[in-house]
Amino acid sequence: MDIGWLQLGLFMLVLLVPMAIGRYFQLQLTRDMTWAVVRMTLQLVLVGLYLQYLFELDNIWINFAWLLLMVLVGSSAIITKAKLPRKVLYFPVFSGLILGLVPVLWLMIVYLLSPEPLYTAQYLIPTAGMLLGNCLSGNIVALQRLFGAFNDRKAEYHGALALGATANQASLPFLQTAMQQAFAPILASMATMGLVTLPGMMTGQILGGVDPLIAIKYQLVISVAIFVTLVVSVAATLVLCVRRAITSTGRVKIAYEQNSD
Numbered sequence: 714m715d716i717g718w719l720q721l722g723l724f725m726l727v728l729l730v731p732m733a734i735g736r737y738f739q740l741q742l743t744r745d746m747t748w749a750v751v752r753m754t755l756q757l758v759l760v761g762l763y764l765q766y767l768f769e770l771d772n773i774w775i776n777f778a779w780l781l782l783m784v785l786v787g788s789s790a791i792i793t794k795a796k797l798p799r800k801v802l803y804f805p806v807f808s809g810l811i812l813g814l815v816p817v818l819w820l821m822i823v824y825l826l827s828p829e830p831l832y833t834a835q836y837l838i839p840t841a842g843m844l845l846g847n848c849l850s851g852n853i854v855a856l857q858r859l860f861g862a863f864n865d866r867k868a869e870y871h872g873a874l875a876l877g878a879t880a881n882q883a884s885l886p887f888l889q890t891a892m893q894q895a896f897a898p899i900l901a902s903m904a905t906m907g908l909v910t911l912p913g914m915m916t917g918q919i920l921g922g923v924d925p926l927i928a929i930k931y932q933l934v935i936s937v938a939i940f941v942t943l944v945v946s947v948a949a950t951l952v953l954c955v956r957r958a959i960t961s962t963g964r965v966k967i968a969y970e971q972n973s974d
Contacts, residue, residue: 725750764838773832780841784810787845794849795856798967805953806852813946814844817938825934840938847899847939848946855895855947856954862887863965871963880963881955888951895947899940906936 728750735742767779788807792799818841822828828836863870866887873883906912915932919925958967 764834767834767838771832771834773830776832776834776837779834779838783838783841783845784814787849791849791852791856794853795860797856797860801957801967802856802954805957806856806950808953809852809946809948809950810845810848812949813848813942813944814841816945817942818844821934821938843935844939844942848943851895851899851943851947852950855891855951858891858894859887859951859954860958860965860967862890863967870965874963880959880961883963884955884959888955891951892947896944899943903936903940906932912936 728746732743732746734740735746767775784807788803788810789799791806791810792803818837821840822831822836826836826840863884870883870887874880912932912935915928918928918931959965
């Protein structure tokens with residue numbers, strides 16, 4: 714069943730509820746909420762129109778160019794939201810996303826979905842979008858926790874260096890904590906999936922008339938792919954960022970204030 718534009722517009726009036734809650738508690742988020750909804754709507758409509766054209770054209774170079782653009786924009790969004798210097802950390806973040814995305818996407822497209830041709834936009838772009846989209850928040854949290862730890866636990870870090878530890882050894886506890894906190898939400902979601910939550914993709918397929926067991930198979934594939942992509946991208950990003958942000962003598966080149974969150 715298609716959803717009419719009028720029906721969609723009327724349904725979106727429910728957004729007045731969170732806005733009313735924000736005003737009642739004086740959260741000063743009305744403008745941010747409005748802008749987020751407007752931007753989301755415009756972006757999705759424009760992307761939908763573009764994807765229609767992209768699917769019909771289905772050119773290998775345009776598909777891969779769009780994929781590269783998605784990674785570039787995603788890297789920029791992570792750096793901006795984490796409020797870290799773009800010049801120092803953009804390449805490590807970009808590289809981390811590539812290392813997490815490309816192997817998993819290749820396995821899914823080549824060995825699992827196997828469309829004809831392999832670069833078919835209908836499979837390549839939405840799959841990459843799901844994987845990348847679920848990596849953003851994890852990478853943001855990880856970077857904030859890592860560089861926040863360098864600021865809050867400065868004495869611990871310098872103490873380890875004074876005792877003869879290398880920069881990598883002294884920063885390892887911070888990396889471990891950042892990864893644990895970045896992975897906690899997706900682990901909790903996976904542990905309750907099917908019992909507490911029904912994922913959006915599976916629900917959408919079932920509403921579209923797909924057999925529930927087929928929808929569950931696709932959801933398992935996507936969930937595992939998202940988890941692996943997130944873990945690899947976060948681990949690679951943090952390791953590369955530590956190498957880029959810390960000198961051979963152990964000095965941290967980035968001053969990160971915790972209240973910048």
